[in-house]
Amino acid sequence: MGYIIGYSISGFVIIISIIIALVAQSKVNDAYQTYKSINSSLNMTGAELAEKLSREKGLALQIKSCKGNLTDHYNPKDKSINISQGNYASSSIAALSIVAHEFGHALQDKERYGFYNLRQFVVKISNFASGILLPLLIIGIILEFVLMSGIGNIVIYISIGIYGLALIANLATLPVEYNASKRGKELLFSLGATSEDEVYATEKMLNAAAMTYVAGTLVSLAYFLRYLFLLLAFTRKD
16 A cells, blocks of 8 residues: 555555646746847857867867757767757857756766766666567566566566666766856856856856756655555566
């Protein structure tokens, strides 16, 4: 009975988490729409900022333009900073804040920042394991019904562990993203973006973005607990 109650409660947690995620995403969009029309005092585009920081920090990065809105990202495979079309040639506070944040990830990669390496490692394992999660779960349920020997339970518990890897990846993402934002702000301030209005705008942009990762982790945790309680209720016979 306790597992069923936990399963039901986790459903409410999922709903609350999704609401928080939607609110966080709305705040990011609002901040971006506000500051994408206000030019930074640095008087350079997103691409120029990435190139300047690459030279100053001694990183041989590729600076690329990518399709989509707010699709900016750092790719550790080819050491590239990919800037969305709206930010690539923009000199706005929003564009430079986002590019500086992504450059923060490049610095994490270069310095082998612990949480960054942990996230990359877990994500690789999680991506591989997620492909066998559903078949493994089905096999476990079939074994439990057919053999009734406990082997199915073991397989099901393994599937729970695999699902937990995604949660670990989300948890590791939090310090990675907050650290990248901290580095991004420091980089912009060191270049002279230090007026009170610009500091406020930069912090509002990056803090709003960070909240989306917090919300994402809450959603991942809620789904993991729901999945866990459901399988525990299935596997326990007492």
